[in-house]
Amino acid sequence: MKSLAELQAIRNRMIEQVNMRKDDNIDTRIVVGMATCGIAAGARPVMLEFVEELKRRGLENVTVAQTGCIGMCRLEPMVEVYVKDQEKVTYVHMNPEKVARVVTEHIVNGRPVEEFTIGHQG
Amino acid sequence: MRELSDNIMDIAQNSISAGASLTQVHVIVSHADNLITFIFRDNGCGMSEEMVKSVTEPFTTTRRTRKVGLGLPLLQQTAMMTGGEMSITSQLGVGTEVKASFGLDHIDRPPMGDVAGAWFSLVLMNPDTDFLFTYDYDGKLFTFDTREVREAVAPLPLNQMEIAAWIKDCLQSEINELHGGNIS
Numbered sequence: 001m002k003s004l005a006e007l008q009a010i011r012n013r014m015i016e017q018v019n020m021r022k023d024d025n026i027d028t029r030i031v032v033g034m035a036t037c038g039i040a041a042g043a044r045p046v047m048l049e050f051v052e053e054l055k056r057r058g059l060e061n062v063t064v065a066q067t068g069c070i071g072m073c074r075l076e077p078m079v080e081v082y083v084k085d086q087e088k089v090t091y092v093h094m095n096p097e098k099v100a101r102v103v104t105e106h107i108v109n110g111r112p113v114e115e116f117t118i119g120h121q122g
Numbered sequence: 123m124r125e126l127s128d129n130i131m132d133i134a135q136n137s138i139s140a141g142a143s144l145t146q147v148h149v150i151v152s153h154a155d156n157l158i159t160f161i162f163r164d165n166g167c168g169m170s171e172e173m174v175k176s177v178t179e180p181f182t183t184t185r186r187t188r189k190v191g192l193g194l195p196l197l198q199q200t201a202m203m204t205g206g207e208m209s210i211t212s213q214l215g216v217g218t219e220v221k222a223s224f225g226l227d228h229i230d231r232p233p234m235g236d237v238a239g240a241w242f243s244l245v246l247m248n249p250d251t252d253f254l255f256t257y258d259y260d261g262k263l264f265t266f267d268t269r270e271v272r273e274a275v276a277p278l279p280l281n282q283m284e285i286a287a288w289i290k291d292c293l294q295s296e297i298n299e300l301h302g303g304n305i306s
Contacts, residue, residue, distance in 0.1 A: 004274045010284050011275040034135070034247065036193045039128050044236075044243055051246065055283055066247040071187070 027061050027084040028107055034066035037073035042095065046077045049096040053103045062107060075118065081106060090118040123196055125235025126158065126224065131243055132193045133162050133220055138248050139184070140166025140218065144269075146254040147244075149237060151306055153260055156227055157206065158234065158306065162220040169212040177210065197222050204228035226306065234306045238293035241266070245289055249281040255293075259300045266293060 032038065032047040050064050070078050075092035081102070082088050089112045091102060098116055106112045114120055123129050130147060137145040142164035150159040169177065176182045178198050183191030197220075198208040206223035224231050241255050245268055255266040268280060275285050 004270065007271065007274045007285070007288055010288055011278055014278055014282060014284050034131070034243075036132050036191075036196065039132050040123050040196070042124065044128065044131060044239060047243060047247075048239055051286070055287060060283060064246070068185070069187070 026063055028063075029082040030062060030064045030107075031067050031080040031082065032064065033068070033070045033076055033078040033080075035069035037069055038076045038078065041073075041076035043077040045096045046079065046094045046099060049099040050079075050103070053099055054107075057103065057108070059103075059107065072118075078118075081112070083107075083110070091116045092118045123200065123232065126160070126200070126232050127235035127237045127240040129193075129197050129200065129222075130160065130237065130240040133160075133197055134244050134253075136193060136220075137162060137164035137166050137218070138251060140164060140168070142166035142217065142251065144252045144254060145244075146256075147241065148256045148258070150258040151226070151234075151260060151301070152258075153226065156225060158224045158226055158231070160220075160222045163217065164219075165217040168214040168216050168218055169210075170214055174210050174212050178208075194220070200224065200232065204231040238290070238297045241293050242286075242290045246281050246286055249279045257297055257300055262300050264296045264300050266296070 030050055032043055032050070034043050034047065047064060047066070054062050054064070067080070070080070072078065077094040079091045079094050079102070080088055081091065089106065091098070091113070094116070101113050102116065123132070134145055134147055144165050146161070146163040148161040150161070152159070178194050180192055180195045181189055183189065185191065194210070201208040201222045201224055205225035205228050208220070208222040210218065210220050212218040237257065241253070245253060252268045252272065257264040271289065272280060278285060280286065280289065
């Protein structure tokens with residue numbers, strides 16, 4: 001395995017910052033459907049791209065989580081975005097290319113990307 | 123499933139759902155045997171003999187929201203269509219082992235895909251359970267044990283952003299090194 005010493009250095013650096021940051025600062029949750037249907041439709045690269053994009057932008061009050069089958073397998077990969085005190089937004093037929101726009105427009109600027117949402121499905 | 127590695131995530135998730143505290147995922151690539159083998163071993167709740175028999179039927183599932191479960195049937199289908207096979211052994215209260223093999227040079231075998239990504243996703247999405255991953259590429263071995271990582275970073279969680287980034291880099295670089303850029 002890669003050097004654990006390197007990992008411990010990261011830990012020591014992070015531990016002070018984490019002390020100042022508590023869970024109640026989490027104001028946005030991104031939930032990716034990761035049941036068999038989601039995975040088969042390509043949910044994993046979508047989830048990994050969200051993680052990358054959040055890291056690139058240094059957005060630390062946002063979490064990425066998974067859920068099971070959301071129930072509309074034909075619309076997978078599906079992603080639900082929960083912004084504190086706002087109604088849930090469900091994105092459908094997601095792909096890694098769409099992720100940057102969702103993060104920029106919705107997570108950062110607070111405007112859901114209408115054309116990717118489930119309500120936009122004809 | 124587009125890639126074999128997609129099956130890894132899907133099947134390992136069954137172990138998590140079974141309450142496993144340690145889920146092992148072993149990937150073996152052997153050009154000598156012309157086989158790719160996946161072994162999933164967990165210490166979850168296990169299954170009854172009856173359940174083991176019916177679990178490869180698409181209409182068997184433990185979830186209550188609907189009546190289909192396709193994870194194991196899809197794995198079995200992929201194994202069988204590449205000249206491989208799948209077997210399940212399980213004991214209630216002890217755990218479950220799922221073994222699947224695929225014909226390495228079979229024309230219908232899906233690409234291996236992003237194993238590092240699959241493993242990383244499992245850790246990231248299930249930061250409170252432990253995983254033991256091994257990758258055996260023609261006898262060259264890579265082992266990743268989240269228990270060691272957990273100990274090194276305690277009390278921070280494994281899905282903390284910087285730690286997760288380290289895990290991802292580690293998995294990617296070690297696996298790349300293992301197969302020397304040969305993508306199977």
